[in-house]
Every structure is written in structure tokens, then in C-alpha cells.
Amino acid sequence: MTGSVFLISGLALLFLGGVGLLRFRGPYERLQASGVGDIGGAVLFLVGLILRLGWSATGGILVALILFFVFTGPLSTHAIAKGAFVRGERPHEE
Amino acid sequence: MRTAVLVTLVFTALPPLGRLWVGPTLWDRLTGAASLNVRVTLALAAEAAFAGHGILLDVALAYAVLGFLGTVLVARFGERGQR
Numbered sequence: 001m002t003g004s005v006f007l008i009s010g011l012a013l014l015f016l017g018g019v020g021l022l023r024f025r026g027p028y029e030r031l032q033a034s035g036v037g038d039i040g041g042a043v044l045f046l047v048g049l050i051l052r053l054g055w056s057a058t059g060g061i062l063v064a065l066i067l068f069f070v071f072t073g074p075l076s077t078h079a080i081a082k083g084a085f086v087r088g089e090r091p092h093e094e
Numbered sequence: 095m096r097t098a099v100l101v102t103l104v105f106t107a108l109p110p111l112g113r114l115w116v117g118p119t120l121w122d123r124l125t126g127a128a129s130l131n132v133r134v135t136l137a138l139a140a141e142a143a144f145a146g147h148g149i150l151l152d153v154a155l156a157y158a159v160l161g162f163l164g165t166v167l168v169a170r171f172g173e174r175g176q177r
Contacts, residue, residue, distance in 0.1 A: 004095075011102050014133070018109030021129060027121040030113065034125045038132045045136055049143045061151040065139060068158055069132070076128050076165040083173035084121040 003052025010044030013037055026092050027084050031077060039073040042066075096144040100137060107133040120172050124165065131161030 017037015024030045046066050050059055107130060114126035135158045142150030 007099060011099070011106060014103075014106045014136075015109075018106055018129070021113050021125065022109040027119055027125070030122060031125050034110075034129045038129050042132050042136055046139065049140060053143050061155060062139065062143070065135070065151075065155060065158065068155070068162075072158075072162045076162055076169070079166045079169040080121055080124050080128070083124075083169040084119070086173045087175065089119065089121065 003048045003050075006044050006048030006051055008048075010041045010046075010048055012041075013044060014041035017041060027089055028081065028091050031081055031084075035073060035077040039069055042069045042073075096140070099140055099144070103133060103137050103140065107137075124168055124172070127168075128161070128165045131158070131165070135161065 014037060017033055017040075020033025020037060021030050024033055043066055046062050046069075050062050110126040110129035110133065112126075114123050114130060117123040117126060135154050138150050138154035138157060142148065142154065
């Protein structure tokens with residue numbers, strides 16, 4: 001039951017991140033929507049999988065996957081943003 | 095439950111695919127590709143956990159590592175430019 005809640009909220013967060021990735025205006029806004037939605041949605045989804053299917057079957061590798069997402073999501077986001085800034089992309093002025 | 099989760103995950107992967115298709119700059123396409131990598135990894139993990147194929151979890155972990163390395167490599171390459 002709790003696992004289903006985590007699974008559904010993770011899928012909803014992934015979908016909202018995708019909508020932000022499709023609808024936002026510049027590269028930095030899209031990057032922020034994608035980064036937040038992907039990491040949060042992935043962690044919620046994997047916690048839901050662990051809670052739903054039990055710890056013993058596949059728990060260790062799923063925890064390793066959660067830690068991998070948490071540590072490398074900001075790194076790839078920062079690499080993309082730094083490349084965009086160095087190549088002359090600037091944020092929109094309001 | 096398994097089919098519903100997988101179909102919803104595929105439906106979730108459509109917006110990054112669209113951004114990968116139409117993105118005006120390289121950085122938009124790279125963002126879409128990184129987002130798509132996350133979805134594919136989650137689909138592999140969900141299939142492994144629901145169907146009981148333990149080997150697919152190792153595949154998902156290796157796919158996540160390779161996707162991260164590819165994202166960082168393409169970002170560094172695009173940052174350096176045509177020199």
C-alpha cells in the first residue's frame with residue numbers, strides 16, 4: 001500500500017518534470033525542471049519498488065541505484081549547465 | 095500492476111523524447127537524453143523487480159553508469175567547441 005503511494009508519486013513527479021522539460025523557455029529552465037523532476041521521481045520510484053516487493057529480493061542493488069542517482073544527477077546537470085554557459089548561452093532577461 | 099507501471103513509464107518518457115527531437119540547442123538535446131536515460135534505467139529496474147529477473151538489475155546499474163559517463167563526455171566535448 002505504502003509502496004504503491006511511493007510508486008504513483010514518483011511517476012507523477014517524473015511526468016511533471018517531463019512537462020516542464022517540454023514547456024519551459026530556455027535551456028537553463030529546462031535543465032532545472034529536468035534535474036529536479038528526474039532525481040526526485042527516480043528516488044521515489046525506487047523507494048516504492050523496495051517497499052512494495054520486499055527487502056530480500058533485490059534490495060541491495062536498488063539502494064545502490066538510489067545512491068548513484070542522488071550523487072550523479074547534480075554532477076551531470078552541472079556539466080550541462082557549465083557547458084552551456086561557457087559556449088555563450090545566457091539566461092533570459094525578464 | 096507491472097503492466098500499468100511500465101506503460102506509465104513509457105508515457106512519461108515521451109516529453110524527453112520530444113525535447114531530444116526538436117531541441118534548439120545542443121544543451122536541450124543533452125538534457126533530454128539524460129532524462130531519457132533515467133527513464134530507461136527505471137524501466138529496467140521495475141521489470142527486474144516485478145518479474146524477478148535479478149540479472150536485469152545489474153544491467154540497469156551498468157546502464158546508469160554508462161549514461162552518466164556519456165552525458166558528461168558529450169557536455170565536455172560541446173564545451174570545448176571546434177578547436
